[in-house]
């Protein structure tokens with residue numbers, strides 16, 4: 001007879017726990033929308049945009065249908081298109097580079113920093129030169145705040161200014177984090193974020209937003225999300241999209257934003273506990289001075305080909321893990337036409353072999369973190 005009692009499986013993220021916390025407030029918010037029936041660009045959308053702008057300190061927030069659309073709309077509003085090169089890291093979610101291709105531009109990949117996993121700004125000048133040599137016009141760069149940690153925005157700005165590049169911050173994972181005391185949303189010409197349910201600030205479906213300080217850009221974004229609308233509904237001055245944040249999702253996000261600062265603090269508490277339990281065992285995440293993370297992921301590094309065995313050992317003990325990302329974008333099938341080869345961006349390639357994300361969410365309890373650390377120690381020794 002097996003008398004060993006395993007604790008219940010730990011959820012990788014726990015959206016249901018937050019749903020329990022906010023249930024009645026969200027139900028009431030959704031009911032209000034169901035009663036007024038303004039499902040597209042209803043009053044909650046404007047209200048949420050105003051509250052989000054106050055939260056992150058941005059002059060304008062324009063919401064839209066997803067984080068991917070936020071990037072597409074921003075690139076379109078910035079005037080990026082065929083013949084242009086858009087620089088971005090290779091170690092990120094596919095949407096970061098996909099959007100460049102979607103607007104007809106060419107993604108040019110830059111390697112990432114070994115410690116932060118964010119774009120290595122020392123590679124920008126070389127990527128610009130390579131783009132020019134290929135006959136492209138380098139126009140923009142998309143730094144990513146990967147796993148919740150801000151990119152080195154001062155260094156990105158300096159490199160972008162030197163190379164005359166527009167900066168579009170992909171804060172889909174990092175929105176809510178701070179860089180030199182300021183929340184993401186004001187670094188670069190525009191910032192895009194995602195409200196995909198698993199994101200630190202997620203809704204109950206798809207959603208996204210663009211932040212900008214630029215009045216003209218904000219006007220262009222509002223037009224682009226409504227079929228390129230001009231002075232009225234049937235005046236079309238641009239080729240645009242149907243990309244709005246649903247009023248129901250905005251109503252949900254208004255409630256979620258109220259507890260977001262609390263949740264960020266709770267995520268940080270979990271991360272600190274992981275750090276304490278794991279730093280002698282594996283490579284834990286590095287947070288540079290001047291930055292805070294929102295811990296979209298808590299990603300450790302497991303070298304020497306030990307990752308698969310560790311994943312299996314943790315799984316057997318009820319601990320889910322995930323590999324973000326197993327393949328760098330420059331080696332993805334969809335970007336084969338760009339001609340990159342294995343070895344071109346070695347730091348990204350190595351990261352793909354070693355990264356492992358552990359469960360993290362604001363409701364992860366102290367004993368659960370301890371359990372993960374104990375099992376990890378048992379598995380790696």
Ligand SMILES: Cc1ncc(COP(=O)(O)O)c(C=O)c1O
Pocket residue numbers: 066067068069092093095096144170172173193194195196206207208
């Ligand atoms: C870095 C990054 N950029 C863009 C996106 C796209 O966001 P969405 O899924 O809302 O389209 C994601 C979503 O996973 C992401 O992680």
